[in-house]
Amino acid sequence: MDRETRVFAESHFRGLRGRLPSKVCPTPDRVDFIEKPDSFSYTDFFKSYLLPNVPCVFSSAFTEDWGSRKHWVTPSGKPDFDYLLQNYGDVVVPVANCGVQEYNSNPKEHMPLKDYISYWKEFIQRDYSSPRGCLYLKDWHLCRYSSAEGLFTLPVYFSSDWLNEYWDTLDVDDYRFIYMGPAGTWCQVIMKSCSGINFEEFYQFLKVIAERRLLLVKKISPGELQCSEDSGLGLQHTIFDISRIAEVLASVVVNPDFQRVDTSRFLPQPEDLLQQLQEALATTEPL
Numbered sequence: 001m002d003r004e005t006r007v008f009a010e011s012h013f014r015g016l017r018g019r020l021p022s023k024v025c026p027t028p029d030r031v032d033f034i035e036k037p038d039s040f041s042y043t044d045f046f047k048s049y050l051l052p053n054v055p056c057v058f059s060s061a062f063t064e065d066w067g068s069r070k071h072w073v074t075p076s077g078k079p080d081f082d083y084l085l086q087n088y089g090d091v092v093v094p095v096a097n098c099g100v101q102e103y104n105s106n107p108k109e110h111m112p113l114k115d116y117i118s119y120w121k122e123f124i125q126r127d128y129s130s131p132r133g134c135l136y137l138k139d140w141h142l143c144r145y146s147s148a149e150g151l152f153t154l155p156v157y158f159s160s161d162w163l164n165e166y167w168d169t170l171d172v173d174d175y176r177f178i179y180m181g182p183a184g185t186w187c188q189v190i191m192k193s194c195s196g197i198n199f200e201e202f203y204q205f206l207k208v209i210a211e212r213r214l215l216l217v218k219k220i221s222p223g224e225l226q227c228s229e230d231s232g233l234g235l236q237h238t239i240f241d242i243s244r245i246a247e248v249l250a251s252v253v254v255n256p257d258f259q260r261v262d263t264s265r266f267l268p269q270p271e272d273l274l275q276q277l278q279e280a281l282a283t284t285e286p287l
Helices: 003-016 042-052 067-072 079-088 113-125 162-170 201-219 234-253 271-286
Strands: 031-036 054-057 094-097 109-113 135-140 178-180
Touching: 003 042, 003 178, 003 234, 042 054, 042 109, 067 079, 094 113, 109 113, 113 135, 162 201, 201 234, 201 271
Parallel strands: 031 054
Antiparallel strands: 094 109, 094 135, 135 178
16 A cells, blocks of 8 residues: 555545445445456555445456466366365365255354265256255365465455454464355355454454554554555555554543443553554654
């Protein structure tokens, strides 16, 4: 992110204050298809889609160098079952039954990948039907249990990933999933109305990201104003993240429900962390 984009983003959020998101982000009447990575910069994505919360679809050109595309898929575009069996056949994977509703999701079972592929082949041979129902391999955390080196490269557009940054520090979970299945399978709603997070964990989440950004501010040279898109977040994006965390944290500490939370064991205290963020912003404002 360059300085111009950061100023644009800060202006965008100032304009949101006191206004309902529905009035700012109307439902789009179409979804843009982005064909060429070379002509689509991070700034293009950030300004046109990320900030206004508008969806877009990337073409297959964005993933043509991924190892998972080269090895997991045949030249005709079909799954390479032989490769998957040879490399992951004994790995236990989660499988959901798309035809059965259990509360607000689908029931899951776990099985070796080789058993799921055997089902998959049989499902195709039976004209896309099976007495076992429509089974979908979903939420497979391959990257958590095995090296993902060479399988994929994180696109620069998703490099500011607060959620996975937070979970990576805890080393217990992540939001990196693999999905696969025959025609007719679909992905359930992962997060509906309940996020499953309370004020204490939300503060810890903000704290982790805040402390990482504060460290980056100290490490990045003040002269590095025009960071290349392959150099990480860069100075301007780091400053932008700090400003967003500070604004969110400022609203949290004055929330009546948060004030009823016992924060005596929080390190640092929310007010102290907020002060650190505000001081960092004051120091970097000329940049």
